[in-house]
Amino acid sequence: MANFFCGVDGGGTSCRARIVNDNGTVVGEAKTGSANILLGVELAMSSIQSAITQAAEQAGITDLSCISVGLALAGAEQKSAWLAFMSQPHPYQHMTLNTDGYGACMGAFNGENGAIVIAGTGSVGIVLQNGQQVVIGGREFPISDQGGGAVMGLRLIQQTLLAHDDLRPSSALSDYVFAHFNNDLDEIVSWSKTAKPRDYGQFSPKIFELAMQRDALAMELLQGSADDIERLILGLARKGASQIALMGSIGERIVAWLSPAAQSLLVEPKADAMAGALLMAHGNHNLYPLSR
Template sequence: MVKYFCGVDGGGTSCRARIVDEQGHFLGEAKTGSANILLGVELAMASIEDAISQAAHQAGISDLSEISVGLALAGAEQKSAWLDFMSLPQPYGHFTLNTDGYGACIGAFSGENGAIVIAGTGSVGIYLENGNQHVVGGREFPISDQGGGAVMGLRLIQQTLLAHDDLRATSSLSEYVLTHFDHDLDAIVSWSKTAKPRDYGQFSPKIFELAMQRDELAMELLQGSADDVERLILGLNRKGASQIALMGSIGERIVSWLSPAAQALLVQPKADAMAGAILMASGDHNLYPFPR
């Protein structure tokens, strides 16, 4: 018998789980590693189970079958990955899965109509309107996810290599990257063969830091990401969204780089993606993330 609800927000960098009781009272919360199912469904499940176990331990819950789980995960928009993930064994009383964007949008507007743009490691825009969802972007790194930290980091690596070859001016930021790799270009090439989105995204804090110090490359990269985020915002507006919550580690810090027109559309989210996933776990707002 289900007695508890757990909301899970999983992206390319981290996975967070929050457990509440039937009255919505907070019981426990934990954070673990990547839960993007396109990076491996078993890896994602391991992160999710670890986060839920830690949160359940805080809550004093020993029987995991008493928990209904709502999952808002990056990569869930791809049908084959969704099916592979949902076929894995799991110990919970109920289990539902949609995208991280869907969970964030449900949380941001408490299940009502509204739109969000997430810019974290990746990016996506979603507009929920009377049970219908309109999605822009979010087709995963490297072919999509513009405005996210991974694409920003990829562009940084590209521009650093150009600077090294005297094809553009060097800067404190490009020197920082070269120092990170001990000025070994072969090391950069080898790293790139196995680097995950979160590995590229690790450079975004330094980009923000040096942009504030007027580093030319950092400002160029940050403005490029802001332009990408703005494209998602205005795209949702053209689909009918008049209130858009900007969320994620990049989105929350990039507002001042957006145009006044884009900033005028922004509103504060009411709650986060874990709150949205808890609504999913309770049996509300369970659309499929892809055409069936």
Template sequence: MGNFFCGVDGGGTSCRARIVDEQGQFLGEAKTGSANILLGVELAMENIQSAIAQAAEQAGITDLSTLSVGLALAAAEQRSAWQAFMGLPHPYKHMTLNTDGYGACMGAFSGDNGAIVIAGTGSVGIYLENGQQHVVGGREFPISDQGGGAVMGLRLIQQTLLAHDGLRTSSALSDHVLAHFNHDLDAIVEWSKTAKPRDYGQFSPKVFELAMERDELAMELLQGSAGDVERLILGLNRKGATQIALMGSIGERIVRWLSPAAQSLLVKPQADAMAGAILMARGNHNLYPFSR
């Protein structure tokens, strides 16, 4: 049996795995739950292995030791989480771990020089220049990740509470959030004690939907997120990036809210983060000098 390569793109909401053969021919793909290693390395590994197993079943691969796996995961920049994850047992031939931003940038420019801003549940900007990484943001929710869905959701909850208290005008969006919690403020407070980034991010589709209907709060939130995304784009440009791919569930929908200056720097990505992770699987792209 030959060798196979698997690329995994994992964030705070879900992870996706894709398997190709030595010629790059697509064999299988699957999606499971969160793979942010800062939220728990065991859970992330469980979801990753489940996605890989499902993709391998599609591909007809029964011997997982034939797989070289490239992992582009949220929070991989956290050294302690990286080391804890890479210390877990696995059945694969080889496993390489770097950040989700790195994998997205590798995919967007097929391993060549270029920059990306990824805005999904979280956010990060990364510029790859002759093998050197320049990173802006991406230090995890709630202290960073501005422009991502989790921060947008957090701001929405905050503004909804202000609207409830009469400190700002209510809107269809704040009414939607209150209805989601059955108009129980204690329920919102209790929920917030354990809510994960993906829990806050669940409200972002409604923000986009109601912004199209000119909801005041929704438009305010999108303008704020667009400003955050634009800050990352222009920051990478100051570092030398002239071609920037905007990626992620928020990034793909927020382009129209950006200034002409920011939009002029944007290019379409050549491929996705799973393709970048497959390139990682073919070489040594570990964030830290440890390989398994």
């Protein structure tokens, strides 16, 4: 029976799976919903299995037990969530789980020493040195993840409410957000009671768009996120990192907002987090040891 390897990159917004054969040729790829295990291990497993199943169908794989899976997932740094996720049954030959930051760093430097800042829905900084990882930030929304889209969106909602109360000037961006909620303050408040990180993060494209049009609020928010990302970059440099890859949907677009000192530390990643997860699928890269 042929062996296949699957890399999964799962965050607060989406889950991507890529399957390769023994020769490293991509034979299937798919994308589904959120796979942040802190939002529910069953929900994350459902998204992951759906993505892997879709990718396997593309590859013509009917027996999932021939697939070794490397999982790079948001929320995996919390030990209780990691253990709860790994205790679930699965049909795969082998499964190893580490953080989305670990997978991104593995991909960015092809498994060799390096450092990354990833800023997508959330954010994290990570250094890999000789198999050992040091992590800064990335302790999940809303208490951490500064520089990510969810925190940016949360700040936007806060500033929109201030504008509504005439505590700061309104702008095209705050008007856009208020219109998004049908110009109903109560609707914003009700929405906030159940909003997930991806719900806050949905506003980041509009922030970038209006910042390019010199909207004052959009520029303020982008500069705040850039300052947060730069803090992570310089923090990694203090830990000995000389080359840092900036990754993620926010990170890739915010480079121009960073200082020259921070930009000088940046290098292009060699590959993405799914490539890193595929490297993980070939071995034991579990963040925590299994007790069973």
